[in-house]
Amino acid sequence: MRQALSKPSDTEKITINLGYVDLGHIDLLVSEGVYANRSDFIRTAIRNQAERHADLTRQSMARKSVELGLRHYRRSELESLFAAGETIDIRVLGLAVIEADVPADLARATIGSVEVLGSLQASPAVREALADRLR
Structure with a gap:
C-alpha cells in the first residue's frame, strides 16, 4: 500500500x-x-x-531586512553557500520552509540565525540542529 x-x-x-x-x-x-x-x-x-498598521509593518520590515511571504530554502541553495564558506540569516514574515531533504548538519553549517514571524516548516532534525539559533 x-x-x-x-x-x-x-x-x-x-x-x-x-x-x-x-x-x-x-x-x-x-x-x-x-x-x-x-x-x-x-x-x-x-x-x-x-x-x-501597514506603515509600521513596512518600516519594521525595511529596518530588519525581513522577507515577506513564502520563502523556500532548498538543499542546492544551502550547498552553494557551504561551498562558498558563507552563511545566511533567515528573516521571514510569513512562511519559511527549509525543504525536507536538507540534512541537519548542512542547515547548521549554513544558517546563522532564524527569525520567522509566522511559521517555520522544517524537519524535526533541522529544528533540533538550529534550536539555539531560533528567535
Missing part, C-alpha cells in the same frame, strides 16, 4: 480564547450572512488590523 505524501498547508491553525459576548457578536454577524463563518470573520478582522 502506497502512502500519500502530505503537502504543506498554506495556512496554520491557531486557537484563541474569546469572551462570550465577543463570540455572540461574531455568531450574530454570521447568522445575518455578513460573514460565512467564524473563521471568515476572524481572518477579515486580522487583515483589517494588519492593513491599519
Whole structure:
C-alpha cells in the first residue's frame, strides 16, 4: 500500500480564547450572512488590523531586512553557500520552509540565525540542529 505524501498547508491553525459576548457578536454577524463563518470573520478582522498598521509593518520590515511571504530554502541553495564558506540569516514574515531533504548538519553549517514571524516548516532534525539559533 502506497502512502500519500502530505503537502504543506498554506495556512496554520491557531486557537484563541474569546469572551462570550465577543463570540455572540461574531455568531450574530454570521447568522445575518455578513460573514460565512467564524473563521471568515476572524481572518477579515486580522487583515483589517494588519492593513491599519501597514506603515509600521513596512518600516519594521525595511529596518530588519525581513522577507515577506513564502520563502523556500532548498538543499542546492544551502550547498552553494557551504561551498562558498558563507552563511545566511533567515528573516521571514510569513512562511519559511527549509525543504525536507536538507540534512541537519548542512542547515547548521549554513544558517546563522532564524527569525520567522509566522511559521517555520522544517524537519524535526533541522529544528533540533538550529534550536539555539531560533528567535
